[in-house]
Amino acid sequence: MATLQVNEELCVGCGNCLLICPHDGMNVWGKAKPNEKCTDCRLCERACPMDAISFPEKK
Amino acid sequence: MYDAAIIGSGLGGLLTGAMLAKEGKSVYIAEKLNFYGGRCTAFEYKGYQIPTGAIHMIPFSRGPMKQVILDRLNIDIEFIDGGRAYVVHEDGTPEELTGNYTAKLFLKASLGDKLAKQYMDSFYEFALGIRSSEFSYVEKLNYIRMIKKYGHPRTPQGGFGNLIKKLVKFIKDHGGEMHLSTRAIDVLVDGNVANGILVYRLGNTEIIKARNVISNIGPRLTAELLGKKRYLLGKQFIEKLKEHKTVPGIKIAVGCDHQVNPGPVTLTPFLKRVSGFSEPTIADPSLAPEGKHLILSHQEIRSSDINHEIELGVQDIKSYIKDFDESCEIISVHSYLNDHPVNHSPQGNDFSQFTKIKHFYLVGDGVKPSGLLMTEGVAESARIVADHILEGK
Numbered sequence: 408m409a410t411l412q413v414n415e416e417l418c419v420g421c422g423n424c425l426l427i428c429p430h431d432g433m434n435v436w437g438k439a440k441p442n443e444k445c446t447d448c449r450l451c452e453r454a455c456p457m458d459a460i461s462f463p464e465k466k
Numbered sequence: 467m468y469d470a471a472i473i474g475s476g477l478g479g480l481l482t483g484a485m486l487a488k489e490g491k492s493v494y495i496a497e498k499l500n501f502y503g504g505r506c507t508a509f510e511y512k513g514y515q516i517p518t519g520a521i522h523m524i525p526f527s528r529g530p531m532k533q534v535i536l537d538r539l540n541i542d543i544e545f546i547d548g549g550r551a552y553v554v555h556e557d558g559t560p561e562e563l564t565g566n567y568t569a570k571l572f573l574k575a576s577l578g579d580k581l582a583k584q585y586m587d588s589f590y591e592f593a594l595g596i597r598s599s600e601f602s603y604v605e606k607l608n609y610i611r612m613i614k615k616y617g618h619p620r621t622p623q624g625g626f627g628n629l630i631k632k633l634v635k636f637i638k639d640h641g642g643e644m645h646l647s648t649r650a651i652d653v654l655v656d657g658n659v660a661n662g663i664l665v666y667r668l669g670n671t672e673i674i675k676a677r678n679v680i681s682n683i684g685p686r687l688t689a690e691l692l693g694k695k696r697y698l699l700g701k702q703f704i705e706k707l708k709e710h711k712t713v714p715g716i717k718i719a720v721g722c723d724h725q726v727n728p729g730p731v732t733l734t735p736f737l738k739r740v741s742g743f744s745e746p747t748i749a750d751p752s753l754a755p756e757g758k759h760l761i762l763s764h765q766e767i768r769s770s771d772i773n774h775e776i777e778l779g780v781q782d783i784k785s786y787i788k789d790f791d792e793s794c795e796i797i798s799v800h801s802y803l804n805d806h807p808v809n810h811s812p813q814g815n816d817f818s819q820f821t822k823i824k825h826f827y828l829v830g831d832g833v834k835p836s837g838l839l840m841t842e843g844v845a846e847s848a849r850i851v852a853d854h855i856l857e858g859k
Contacts, residue, residue, distance in 0.1 A: 420772065420801035426509035426516055427501070436799050437772040453500035453647055456806045 409445035410462050411452075413438065417459035424451035424460060467675045468494045468643075470855065471663045473650040473691070474682030476504030477520070478829035478844045480633045482680055484539050485852035487640035494674050495637070496648040496665045502634050504682075505806070506841065508627035513755035515625040516719050516798055519808075520841055521762045522625045522746035522753060523731060525593065526616030530838060530845040538849075541632050545620035548730035548749025553585060556736045560728035565614040572610045576603070588735035591766050592742035593839050595713040595808040605814030608837030616842075619731050621749035653679055653692055653826065660826035678825045678855050684810035684832040685817045686710060700822035712807035716772075718779050719797040720761040721754065726787055727761070739765040739775065740782040760797075761787075772801055813839060819851050827851040 409432070418438045425435045432445035439451075439459070452460045469491035472479045480502065483493045501507065505519025515522070524531045524545060535541050551563040561567070568589070574582035575598070587597050590606075598606065622629040637644060645667060652664035660679040665672050681688040689696040689707055697704060730749050733742040740763045747759040754760040765779045776799055784790045802808045810832030811817060819833045829851050834843025 419803040419806045420799070421518070421806045422516075422798055422800040423499075423518055425798055426511050426518065437776055437801060450500065456499060456504075457804075 409441045409443075409447055411441045411445055411447060412461050412463060413440065414459045414461065417457045418455075419457055419459075421456065423454045423456060427451055427454040467677065468492045469676065470494070470678040470680055471674045471676035472496070472680045472682060473653075473663060474498070474504065474830070475502040475634075475644065476682050476830055476844075477506040477630075477841060478831070478848050479504075479680065479682030480630065480637065481534055481845055481848035482682075482829050482852050483637050483642055483644075484633055484640070485534070485848065486855060487637050487642040488539060489856055491855070493637065493642045494676065495642065495644040496650050496663065496667075496674070497644070497646050498649045500646050502644070502646070503626065503630035505802075506626050506844075507630040508625045510627075512721070512797055513758070514719065514721060514760050514797055515627055515753040516760075517626055517717075517762070518800075519802070520626050521717070521744040521764070522621050522750075523744050523840075524620045524622060525840050525842050526612065527618055527620050529612070529616040529842040530849060531841050532620075534845045534849055535629070535633075539636060541629075541636060543629055543632055544623040546623055546749040548619075548621055548746070550618045550729055551731035551733070552728040553588075553733040553735065554728075560732070562729075563618075563733070565617075568613055569610055572606065576606075585733070585735045588733045588741040592731075592733055592764050594813040595715050595764075595766060596812050597766075600812060601814040605836060609813070609839065612837040612839075612842075621730060621746045621753075623750055623752075625746065625750065625753050650683075650691060653681075653695070655692075655695055655698060655823060655826075658698055658822065659824040678827065680827045680829055680851060682828075682830045684712070684805065684830060685828065686712070686810070686832075687805055688828060698821075698823050703817065703821055706817060711812070712804060713809040713812050714767045714801075714803045715808040716763075716765050716767060716776055716779055716802070717800045718763045718765075718776070718783060719800070720763070720783060720787075721795050721797050722759045722761055722787065723757065723793040725759050734782075734786060737782040737786060739768070739778045740786070741765060743786075761794075767801075767803070772803075776801075809834075809840075813843075816843075819847050820854075827854070
């Protein structure tokens with residue numbers, strides 16, 4: 408299961424994460440939402456202009 | 467010591483960097499994200515070149531974009547003529563939007579003709595993201611004059627993704643230094659003279675000394691970057707910022723088995739939300755898988771419920787493309803809000819490229835000169851700043 412988290416207050420739904428994801432692991436419709444194909448590769452984190460994507464450490 | 471440090475590699479930052487690098491100036495470009503081009507590039511997605519913002523259309527055939535990229539920088543790229551812009555009447559018949567026809571509509575609208583006003587509104591919404599009530603008569607007049615002066619839209623061959631790739635290569639070939647995933651965290655100012663930036667890169671902070679600093683991140687984020695030093699930008703800048711709003715919008719990318727629109731740009735004054743479409747594959751079929759067309763809608767946002775706004779956009783598209791269910795699929799949906807807007811400033815309400823801080827400039831769609839929309843305004847702002855620096859003022 409992906410640990411990726413989207414801060415919905417910051418996310419504007421621009422779709423950069425969708426376009427850059429090599430795994431087709433993101434859906435964007437108004438807001439970004441990872442799907443089951445997400446591998447936590449973190450590419451989208453650095454493509455997000457709003458800094459809305461984070462990967463909290465697993466406990 | 468660099469001649470120029472540029473914050474942000476959107477079209478404005480890249481064009482300024484390229485013009486300076488061409489004249490032998492040393493430039494450093496810091497890009498926060500892991501790709502160049504900001505809202506002016508594209509990614510291949512499901513075989514389509516899906517834009518991050520700019521819809522593969524250069525508004526004018528002979529405007530600043532052509533003058534800067536083709537004439538001045540000599541970048542090896544074709545600006546393809548896919549035909550004129552069209553407007554679709556209520557009964558579904560298309561009409562070519564010639565300069566004269568547009569001017570006639572404009573005149574009728576300013577004399578109070580309701581129908582002409584509806585047409586012009588879809589025009590402004592599509593091109594500028596705002597309605598006619600939201601900007602001045604002078605700005606409208608300037609804009610209509612530019613259309614007559616500079617001609618109809620073009621598509622960069624291979625789309626904006628290809629254009630950005632070529633610009634990046636140009637800057638690197640001319641000795642420019644460019645870094646991805648590099649965040650500007652401060653602007654260095656001595657008295658009221660900018661002399662560099664502080665960047666965060668690969669886990670370290672670095673001081674980048676530079677004779678000129680250029681911000682391509684929009685007026686609001688520029689002020690935020692300056693932090694407590696923002697008052698140095700000048701009273702006018704700070705006052706303007708208080709009432710400043712960026713321009714929001716939604717784009718829906720649709721893939722279709724056949725050509726949908728009469729031309730690469732088509733205005734739709736009779737749809738509820740969608741003000742128009744671009745179909746760049748009419749100019750350059752390589753932007754979609756073979757035999758397919760890429761259609762990009764543009765709509766403004768009229769309520770705070772984005773999902774509802776998107777639904778209304780989808781309804782518009784389905785009513786516009788009669789055989790939508792058989793021939794089309796929605797490829798992606800993109801929203802533009804806040805600090806990731808359609809435009810950092812509404813047309814005609816732009817900030818100046820110059821601030822009270824010496825050797826500190828702004829480029830991009832927050833500082834577009836009057837009458838010049840979208841990429842044309844960005845290119846002209848870049849040219850103004852590059853020329854100012856090159857003249858050694």
